[in-house]
Amino acid sequence: MTDFLVAALQITSNSNIDSNFAEAEEQIELASRRGAELIGLPENFAFLGEDYEKLQLASDLSIKCTNFLKTMSQRYQVFLLGGGYPVPAGDESHILNRSALFGKDGQILGEYDKIHLFDVDLPDGNLYKESSTILSGEEYPPVVDVPGLCKIGLSICYDVRFPELYRYLSSNGAELIMIPAAFTAFTGKDHWQILLQARAIENTAYVVAPAQTGIHYGRRQSHGHAMVIDPWGTVLSDAGKTQGAAIAPADKERVKKIREQMPSLKHRKDKLFSN
Numbered sequence: 001m002t003d004f005l006v007a008a009l010q011i012t013s014n015s016n017i018d019s020n021f022a023e024a025e026e027q028i029e030l031a032s033r034r035g036a037e038l039i040g041l042p043e044n045f046a047f048l049g050e051d052y053e054k055l056q057l058a059s060d061l062s063i064k065c066t067n068f069l070k071t072m073s074q075r076y077q078v079f080l081l082g083g084g085y086p087v088p089a090g091d092e093s094h095i096l097n098r099s100a101l102f103g104k105d106g107q108i109l110g111e112y113d114k115i116h117l118f119d120v121d122l123p124d125g126n127l128y129k130e131s132s133t134i135l136s137g138e139e140y141p142p143v144v145d146v147p148g149l150c151k152i153g154l155s156i157c158y159d160v161r162f163p164e165l166y167r168y169l170s171s172n173g174a175e176l177i178m179i180p181a182a183f184t185a186f187t188g189k190d191h192w193q194i195l196l197q198a199r200a201i202e203n204t205a206y207v208v209a210p211a212q213t214g215i216h217y218g219r220r221q222s223h224g225h226a227m228v229i230d231p232w233g234t235v236l237s238d239a240g241k242t243q244g245a246a247i248a249p250a251d252k253e254r255v256k257k258i259r260e261q262m263p264s265l266k267h268r269k270d271k272l273f274s275n
Contacts, residue, residue, distance in 0.1 A: 003251035004149055006038045006176070006206070007031035010226035010239040010246070012214040013042075013182075015049030017061065021068055023243065031245050032076040038149060038250075039076075040210040042226070043084030043097070043157045043182040048216045051133045058086040058095045070106040077104045079146055083180025083210050084114065084156050094135045099156050099180060101144055110144035112154035113137030116162050124186040126219060130158075141165060143172045150175040150252045153205070157181035160195045163202065170203035170265060175255045177205050182212035188223020193235070201233040204259045206250045213241055231258045 009027045013020045024045055031039050046065050047054055054061075065085040073080040080102045086095040097114040115137045117130040141159075144152045153174030159165050160179050169177055177199065183192050200207040206229065213224030226239040228248040236248035259265060 002253045003249045004038065005034070005036040005247060006040075006208050006228055006250050007034070007036035008040050008208050008210040008226040008228055008237075008239065008246040009042065010211050010213050010224060011042065011045060011243050012216065012222075013044055013046070013048040013212060014216050015047060015053060017047055017057075017064065020046050024068075025072060027243070027245055028072050028076055028078070028080070031247060032078050034247055036078065036247055038079045038081075038146075038152075038208070040081040040178055040180055040208055041083045042180045042210040042212045043099075044212060045083055046085050048182060048212065048220070050217070054086050055093070055095060055133055059088050061085065062087045066100070069100060069102050073102040073104055074106040079103060079109075079149065081154075081178050081180065081210070083178070084182075087113070089135045091135065094133055096137065097130075097134050097156060099154050099178070101146075101152065101154065101178075103146075109146065110142040110152075110154060112141045112156065113139065114156040114159065115141070115165065116158045118158040122184065122186050126184065126186065128184075141169060143169055143174045145173075150250065150255070153177040155179050157183060160199060163199065166199045166203050170205055174203070175205055175252055176250055177203065177207050179207055179209040180211075181209060183223045185221040185223045188225070192223050192225060193227065196227055196229055197233045197235070200229040200231060202264070204231040204262060204265060205255060206230055208250075211239065213239075213243065231255050
């Protein structure tokens with residue numbers, strides 16, 4: 001057997017940490033009962049509120065998130081991705097946005113600090129400037145060889161607009177790419193699915209994209225539509241707008257077969273486009 005079930009969870013986080021953890025565990029339990037072996041939580045799963053409050057909470061919240069993810073992975077015997085949570089950056093005015101993949105034994109298999117920060121002024125009147133409180137990660141995103149599953153590449157949300165990051169992941173063996181997000185409702189309606197499918201197709205890899213959905217606070221609203229997409233670009237599962245999960249099978253052999261049928265990764269002209 002080379003196939004396994006993956007689950008991209010979808011929740012509506014807010015500033016109530018205990019409530020967020022409770023909702024996350026409920027969805028993890030439901031996905032594990034359905035047979036999912038790899039489960040992903042979205043970006044900001046533990047806290048989605050005002051930036052100043054996140055800064056104040058970062059030190060304690062980082063510890064709570066690590067303990068929560070360790071406990072959940074052990075309790076439900078799954079590989080679990082915490083899709084993005086605040087970690088102290090050694091600077092009182094900034095944090096790191098970290099994604100971490102945990103094994104069934106509760107050990108961290110890989111970590112990634114978000115590189116591309118969402119600094120945009122949207123036509124709907126919302127202004128976002130992540131760099132005011134978040135430091136950009138300085139390490140390459142990891143590709144984690146998960147025993148019994150496949151090679152998994154890590155990324156976070158806004159990274160999806162930068163195809164070079166995903167080319168790096170596929171060039172380093174990624175067969176499945178995690179893209180946990182809190183994609184805004186305004187941009188998501190036009191860009192979310194297209195970007196996810198593009199990353200899957202151009203890297204002939206599965207994309208598993210956990211998502212935030214609904215209204216979090218004030219005018220902050222997320223698009224939803226957590227998805228699982230296969231290496232051909234086919235959407236295998238879409239969670240829609242409600243809390244829940246997109247669950248679908250992933251298969252290493254399908255990755256291999258599609259890469260043989262459509263060997264675009266082998267046709268790259270690295271030397272010509274190296275700059």
